[in-house]
Amino acid sequence: xxxxxxxxxxxxxxxxxxxxxxxxxxxxxxxxxxxxxxxxxxxxxxxxxxxxxxxxxxxxxxxxxxxxxxxxxxxxxxxxxxxxxxxxxxxxxxxxxxxxxxxxxxxxxxxxxxxxxxxxxxxxxxxxxxxxxxxxxxxxxxxxxxxxxxxxxxxxxxxxxxxxxxxxxxxxxxxxx
Numbered sequence: 644x645x646x647x648x649x650x651x652x653x654x655x656x657x658x659x660x661x662x663x664x665x666x667x668x669x670x671x672x673x674x675x676x677x678x679x680x681x682x683x684x685x686x687x688x689x690x691x692x693x694x695x696x697x698x699x700x701x702x703x704x705x706x707x708x709x710x711x712x713x714x715x716x717x718x719x720x721x722x723x724x725x726x727x728x729x730x731x732x733x734x735x736x737x738x739x740x741x742x743x744x745x746x747x748x749x750x751x752x753x754x755x756x757x758x759x760x761x762x763x764x765x766x767x768x769x770x771x772x773x774x775x776x777x778x779x780x781x782x783x784x785x786x787x788x789x790x791x792x793x794x795x796x797x798x799x800x801x802x803x804x805x806x807x808x809x810x811x812x813x814x815x816x817x818x819x820x
Contacts, residue, residue: 688731
C-alpha cells in the first residue's frame with residue numbers, strides 16, 4: 644500500500660505542478676476561477692471530506708477494540724460523508740458546465756481544473772466503492788478484528804485522498820482565484 648500511495652503521490656504531484664505552472668494563464672482565462680467558483684458549496688463539500696478522515700479513524704479504532712457495530716457505524720458515516728463530497732463535486736461541475744459553459748476543452752483553466760479535480764473525484768469514487776465492499780463484508784460478518792490490516796490499508800488510502808484534497812483545495816480555490 645505504501646508503494647501504491649507513493650506512486651499516487653507522484654501522479655498528483657505532476658498534476659499539481661502543471662496547475663501551478665499555468666497559474667497565470669488560468670487566472671487570465673475567460674471564464675476564470677474568480678468568476679465561476681461558488682465557494683460555500685466547495686467549502687461545505689470539503690468539510691464533509693475532511694470530517695470523513697475523522698470518522699474512518701473512529702471506525703478503525705472501533706474495530707481494534709472489537710466493536711464491529713461501532714466499526715459499521717463510523718465506516719458507514721465515512722461512506723456517507725464521501726458521497727456528500729462527490730455530490731458536491733457533481734453539483735459544482737453541473738454549474739460550471741451549464742451556467743458558465745466551462746468544459747475541459749474551453750480554455751487552459753477548464754483543462755487543468757477538470758483534469759486535477761476530476762482525477763481526485765475518481766480517486767474518491769474508487770475509495771467509496773472499496774469502502775462499500777468492506778462495509779458489506781463487515782455487515783455479513785466476514786470482516787472482523789482479524790482483518791485490521793486490510794481495513795488499515797483502506798484507511799491509509801482514504802487519508803491520502805483527503806490529504807491530496809487539502810493541497811488541491813488550497814491551490815485551486817484559494818491561491819488560484
